[in-house]
Amino acid sequence: MRVLVSIPHYFREDPQSAYGSGRMKASARASSLAMALHGLLDLENEASSLVDFRRENGRLAANSVPDLRFEIVVCTLGDNHLMETLAPDLRARVHHQPALCPPEKLGFIAQQILANNMGNSFDFYGIMEDDVLISDRYFFDKLAYFSNDTNKVLFPNRFEIEEHRPNRKLYVDGPYGYVSNPEFEHLLNDRRSCDLAWAGGLVRLQKVVNSHAGCFFLSREQMRFYRAAPAFGDHVTQYVSALESAMTFGVMRTFDVYKPARENADFLEIRHLGVRHLVGPGQA
Template sequence: MRILITIPHYCGAPKPGVSVEYGSTHGDRTARAAALREAIAACQRHFGSQGMMHSRNAERVVRRPNIGAVTSVDIVVVTTGGRHLLDELDLPVGFFTHQPVDLDPMMLGFACHAVLAERLGQYDYYGYIEDDLVIHDANFFDKLEMFNAAHGESCVLLPNRYETALRSAFQKLYIDRAMLDDLPEGSVAPDDRRVIQGSFLNRQLALERASNPHSGCFFLDERQMRIWRDQPFFLDRDTGFIGPLESAATLGILKTFKLFKPHLSCANFLEIHHACNRYLERDMRTLPAT
């Protein structure tokens, strides 16, 4: 399995008059560099070159493990205006490719879409992650494969984002469960709120049309990427879902597919770590489990 991951990345002052506080314009540089470094390193760690050491007396031989799993990952970081932290990452050469573009920083996600389309046909999976999201699950794409084999023609499965902290009431907090009355306008079949039932490792599995489809990322197999690329609105730079950053991660696929996430009863089936905490230290009311 070959994977392409695109990451929009910017670190600079906000535009005058822009009041929304995004990590790219208001975040701590050290924390943001650490998050981006781990986002890239984790992809290479889990989906890049791997070996298993065998020894007999003084002889050391490394063999390839995990046959049939992911075989390679290419990562493209898209930046603009020289405002980035790539020189501070201290990562080995070849861990990622830098692609600068001449574009409004808020629109970098749409440049990532163009990269995915330009390389269509070269990979099995085409991914987009915001620059502070980290995949820790080595079986992440195997789970997507399982879902897509049955539902991938019309549906896309997204992970639940979570944050972690040692000094908090919650060591792990899932952050994307906003209670919206309806699916966002423009989504495919917004009145279709069905749940997909199944099982995984002897555990009941429920995947639902979450009222908040945003995950800051998406991962499409080649069939899904072609379906999206062929839509008349592909690369139209529509920013109608909350704002440009959220739209780049969510709106295009929202118009094309039914978006599912794991239900709260099995939230960790597919998840991704939001490395720059924005929610975990806020005051929250805890409800009993149901």
């Protein structure tokens, strides 16, 4: 399975910023970027092992390697990035593509990178924020299983954890009130759900008020349909902000977007490499 991932990456330190791209220290933001990239590449490699006491520093491969191969493009603006902090071996696996646009439009440039590579026949096309981590080795198998219906797209639930309490999760994209906007109010009032057969049981999937997940991934057929849809190129930004709009709003307006319901929220999830929601914006 070949996956193209486009990552908009911007950093310019600004303590007043509402986003980690300004609020976080450069060292913390660089660590998040490296973790996000390693998270993808470790899914395609033999990253797990078993200690072999029969020989010094012995290791045996553990867990079957998923059939995955990533092509990663990181798009940046000017000098406002932390690409130079990446280890050489990590940089060698990443395509660095500078862009010319206002910072708030960088997510839309990341989408255009996907559209420009439709001829390369990837199985999935996706964009990710630069501070999210996929650690589920079956993440793309689950997406492939659901994407048989090209009209429906499955988004993960994004969560935060405290390092010393890793099972205390906070899913950070919960429902909230929007100012009435006739252009997309009908999208927010659609509360449909469906059940997905998985591993001998049923997983409940739900259309939710807040579809944002810090990423999206579309199958080849879905990406082809999205590229031709009016919502792809219009750069509408009123869904929370330009960042959330680029990641979420166009897909929302083109497909039926589902997430795993609260009772099985961890069926498909992605970690936000920050704790702003968990501990509060003044302490993150």
